Structures are given as structure tokens and as C-alpha cells.
Amino acid sequence: MTALAPAPAAVPDAGEHRRVQVISRKAPIAFAIVTGLFAILLLAVPREGDATFRFATVGDLFTIPNATVPGMATAWTAVVIMGLATVAAFVLVARRRRVPGWISLVFAFVFLVGFLAWAAAGSPSDIPAVRLIGGSVLLSVPIVFGALGGVIGERAGVVNIAIEGQLLAGAFTGAFVGSVTGSPWAGLVAAIVSGVLVALVLGVFAITYKVNQVIVGVVLNVLVIGMTSFLYSQVLVPNAERFNDTERFSRIAIPLLSKIPVIGPALFNQTIVVYVMYLTVPAVWFALMRTRWGLRVRAVGEHPSAADTVGIKVERTRYRALVIAGAIAGVGGAFYTVVSVSSFGKEMTAGAGFIALAAVIFGKWDPIRAALAALLFGFASNLEGALSIVGAPVPSQFMLMLPYVVTILAVAGLVGRSRAPAADGVPYIKE
Template sequence: MTTLAPVPDQAVVEHRRVTVVSWKATIGFGVVTALFALLLVLAPRTGNAAFRLATDGDLFTLPNLSVPGMATAWICVVVMALLVLLVGLLSARGRRVPLWVPVLFAVVFLFGFLAWAAAGSDRDIPFVRLIGGSVLLAVPIVFGALGGVIGERAGVVNIAIEGQLLAGAFTAAVVGSVTDSPWLGLLAAIVSGVLVAAVLAVFAITYRVNQVIVGVVLNVLVIGLTSFFYSQVLVPSAEQLNDTTRFERIAIPLLSKIPIIGPALFNQTVVVYLMYLAVPAVWFALSRTRWGLRVRAVGEHPKAADTVGIKVERTRWRAVLIAGGIAGVGGAFYTVVSVSSFGKEMTAGAGFIALAAVIFGNWDPIRAALAALLFGFASNLEGALSIVGAPVPSQFMLMLPYVVTILAVAGLVGRSRAPAASGEPYVKE
């Protein structure tokens, strides 16, 4: 006879929770803090740094802010080090870093850097001009990043953002010049962005060609076509085809008179105000609507979405076309807002910086827009530092936006996860 061991009434099951800890954000913040501290040690400066906060027409005048340059910079280093410790503690516990932490880190670092750069200068830094210029430089990047977020949320990697921006700038210049209407130029830019996106969708979604290769080829194609037509068509007939009417600035009553932020944010053109509306609109559409739910479904698990009746290819097609139209608005900025004519490769890699903003923003519209603003600020620093005569080589300032892009993608994004089916063509079984 075989004796069976008694079975306990309740089996004790040990549940182990496995937490994936990412130290990328901690390392990234720490490296930036260490490099800034090293800069202060190797290149100390003396004197105060002055910031001009007021402009003509403010509701009330703010006095200029004068701070001791080196002392302020070292205080900022201490604050940055504390934020590094906070990020490290959150990472060790497997918790997500809140959005306000990288935003505060960036603000503290930039203020400390400007205080160091302007120390001892007899000129002050025009703070309002610095913010306003950063917003303007960020506009095409924001629109490109929004297009990238929508595409990747649907499962399509939109490497062709650069081509969509450039095509939008070209068509806006031509149509705006012929019709003498910036509104028609803006509409033409949207159409051209949609057309470039349609080519991407045909090959990437319908014919399932590698999405990265298609995007790169489209960028090269658009650069070649616009450069050819610029040389052969626009240059000989510049007055008729390459001299657009730009949007005028529209000051919003009362808001435009708020000190510091008023002139910088609320005395802008229609395209900038469209950016203010587009960011929350894209977030709401992706997060709170049925269309957004379907887009996210086909980007995460297209087979499951197909099982419940969602047309995967149709949903991806619509998302890619919408993304192209939004990127086209960013392209129009160059020729109906910034300047009044088209130039060869005038986007200067803004589409690729927009892709970095998508990754930096963790595929979230609001985070991606904030990342784009950071890149815009980095691009605008050269002008501000040249005013105060900062000892920073101009070559370094020219490459600063791209350095920030590399740091953002490589170290400062922390834990990030792209949509599971991003870049993967869907084959219905």
C-alpha cells in the first residue's frame, strides 16, 4: 500500500515581483551635471549677469534681474545634483520619473549656464526675446514631432518627416507667391505633406516595404526634387514664384501684455497659435477618442485589433495621412512665417530632430512638444550668447541642437518603450 503525503489545505505560492530598473535617466542627468560643474571649474568668470525682463507695452514693468554669475551657476549645480539623486531614488524603486523633474532640470541648467555665460558682461540678456525666438524655432519641430507620434502610435515609423517639412516649405512658397495669400500657401503645404505621406503609406503599409528604407528614400527624393525645381524654376522667376506674403503677427489682447511670457507667446502668427491648439488636440484625439483607441490598438497589437473588427491597414493609412498633413503645416512655417522665400534644404535636419523629440517624449504628444521646445531653445542660444559676448565658440553653438538631440535619445529619456508593432508591417493570416 502506498501512503500519500497529506496535501495542505492551502498551497503557499510565493509571488515574486520583478522590477526592471533603468539607470539611463540618472546617468544622463549626472553626466550633464558633472560636465557643467567641470566647465565652472575650468572656466570661472567674475561679475554679475543681468537679464532684461521688461518690454515696451507690458502691463507693468519688471526691473532687470542681476545675479552673481558664478554663485548662481554653482547653486544651479547643487539643485541639479539633488535632482540627480531624486531620479536615482525613483529608478531604484522602479518608479517612473515625473514629467516635472526633467523640465525643472532643464530650466535650472539653462538658467545656470546663462548666468555663467553673461557674468561680467556690460550687456544684459533679453529674456523675452530669448523665449520668443525659442518658440519660433521650435514650431516646425513640434509639428513634425506630432506627425511622428501619430504615425508611430499607429505602427508606422515616419522617417520621412524631413521630406514632409521640406515639401511643405516649397509648395507654400510657390502657391503663396502665385496667389499672394499665405493662407493658400499653408493649405498647399498641408496637401504636399499628405502626398508625401501617401507615398510612404503605399510602400510601407500596402506593399510592406521596410519603413526606415522608404522614409530615407523619400527624404532624398524630396531634397533632390525641391533642389532641382529651386535652381531651374524658382531662381529664374524669383519675383513671381518665390516671394511669398508672410502671416502678420496678431497680438492677443491683455495676454500679450503679460510681462515676460506675453510678448513671447501671445504676440505671434496664426501658425504659432495653431501649434498651441494642435498639441492638446492630438493628445485628446489619441487618448480620449474612439479613433485614438483604434490607432493605439493597431500600433500595439494589430492582430488583436483585427480580431475585434478594426481595419488595420485602413486605420494606419488614415493616421499616416493625418500625420503628413500636420507635418506639412510645420513646413509652411519656413516660407509663410519665418522668411518669405524658399531656399535649398532650408529645413536643415529639423525632421530628424523631430524624430528625436518623439523618442525623448516617450511617444506622447505633450512630452514630445516640450522636447521640441528644448531643442528650439538650444538653437536660439547662439544669438543670446553672442549678444553678451560669452566665451563659447560659435561652432559649438551651431552644433548644440544636435548634441542635445544625441544626449536626449541616448541618456535622458529614461525608460522608454515604443509601440510594440511600430515598424512592423501587418500581414493578415
């Protein structure tokens, strides 16, 4: 008898592509850490009494009644739900499946409700939902514009560390020109021009002279900080009424939409700059993802040599992208002095440009995701004010550093895997 030879193993077709899915344990680990820390907080600092959430404002189409809940019971219920979400996340990862985004959203929402219920327990003041949402939107406006500028620049292959300088220059020129002319519109235009000028300086050194883009961005930030600080002390302070007292844009209530409970007053009773932000986010996404210009920008950011071989002018495309990015960042800078306050303050951007860079990474170089990340940072900044209203036993210093902690976590990659454009930060040298 002859032994049967074993059947040859199936050889995969050379043209067959295998998709390898990388499963990260970062989400369940982060869930577990947050749940554990929240439970420890409830055990260490228990609070007695009820918490009240206020949803109604004057002029709503219909009134949503206040919600009064037992503070500690609600907080512990949130811990249980968060624990279940954590277990579900670990099970999914063990089965080599990704954690769906909706689980993360539910986890974050439940944690927020539980934390606010604990913070407001026994307080005579309630938690105004409209103020919480509206304040978050306002604080996120310059970060959103800065993040959109960062996305455009990095999609084209230029790391724009100078967003902080563009925001600060926009804030200064917006205040100065707006004060001299008496028009916030003139201040807004001047802020856009200053943002473009800073972007052009970055482009000259980073694109034309091939200088390290990170170093150029840092130097530009220091330069703008020094110039604005000098001009502030030498020009604006001695002549504050003439050069540092601009008119601000007034709020414009959109009929019907501004009457929607909770979200209406928060989103649709804002200034023109905020409405421009609503339009700019989808416009930038459409321009980058659905137009010929966007295709060229992404091409020079991913593979400039291949783009050059098909006739795309790499340096010209990068310059145009930087100019557009600088104009958008300039609008964010104008927000500080023609919307938020009516005067310029020394270093008033307070690192918002660097938070915008973190939003770019957090949003994985996508305009819409970056804008949502900026909203998250704005909410983290606004939370300190909401907790001070209800007298929460949380040190104000801790809440003030919360946006920067979130920024560090985003940059460290704890929010998920991100891949920058392949040629991001790499100067193009034509062979």
C-alpha cells in the first residue's frame, strides 16, 4: 500500500489582499481607570442632598421641567453603568472586535451626568444646561478655527505649530483696527490679514527655504508673543480708549431655531462669528474631501513626488493651503477681541493654539472630528464655571488644568490610534 501524500496547503492568491485589523486595549483600560477614580471620589467625598438640572429659559417654544435627582444615588448608578460599559469593552477586545463609538459616547455622557449630580448635591443652585452648552460652544470657537487651520496645513504637509501666534496676532490686530475704525467688521478683516501674514512667514521658511517646520513655528509663536506684548505695553495701555476699546458683534437670534429648548438659546442666539464657524466646518470638510483642490492638497501631503509627476505644483499648493489656513485661524483670533471681550490682553490666547493642535491629532486630521475635539476642550474649560456656580468641592486649579490634561492625553495617543499624512513636516526637494 502506498501512503497518501498530504494535500498541499492552500496558497493564498498573490493578488488577494488580507486586511489586518489592529485592536487596541486603550478604550477599555481608559474606561476602567475613569470608573475606578470616580468610585474612589464618591467614597472619599460623599455628598448629601439632591441635584437639580435646569433646562428651561425664557422664551422657549415649550417648557421642559427641571429634573431633581438624588445626588449620590445618581452618581453610584452612573458608576454601575460605566462598569458595565467597561466590561463590554473588554469583552469586545477579547473577541478581537473594536469598541463601537456609541459605547464611548454613552460612557462619557453617563459619567458627566453622574459627576454633575455628585457636584451639585445639596446645593441651592441648579445646573443650567443652556449655559453649560452655550459656554462650551463659545470657549471652543477659537480652538475650532485654529484646528481647522491646522488640519488644512498638515493635510498639505506643513506642520503649523504657529497657530498660537496666528490666534494672538489676530486678536491684537482685531482689537487695534476695530478700535481705530469703530467697526468690528474692520477688526475681523484685519485679524484675517494678520493670520495670513504669519502663515506666509511660516511658508517662506518652511516651504521655500526648507527650514525645520517645528522650529519655525515655535520661533514665530515667540516672536508674535514678544511683539504683541511690547505693542500692548507701549501703545495700547497708554491709549486704551483710542486703540484698545473696540465694538463687539452683537448676538443675532435665528427665528424659531433660537426658541428650541436647551439647544436653541445655546446654539442659535450667537454672534456672526459663531455662525461662520458652523458654516466653515462643513465647508472645509467638503473642500478637502470632495473637490479637486482638496485632492491636490491631500496628494502633496501624502506623496509629493507622485503629485509632482502628474503636474501638481507642490510648493504652490502648500502655499495656498497655508494662506487659507492662516485666514481661518485669524478669524479665531478675532473672536477674542470682537466677540468675547472688547479689548486686547497680554497673551490672552493662553495656549489655545496648542490645544487646537491637539484637537487636530485627536480628530485624526479630519475637519469634522477635529471640530468635535475642539468642542470637547471647550466643554472642559467651561466646566470650571459650572462647578463654581453649584459650589462643588473641586479645587478651581484642578478644573483650570483639565483642558490641558485632556490635551496631553490626546497627544499621547490614549484616545486611539492616529496616523498623520505621510509627508507631514517633510520639506519637498524636487529631484
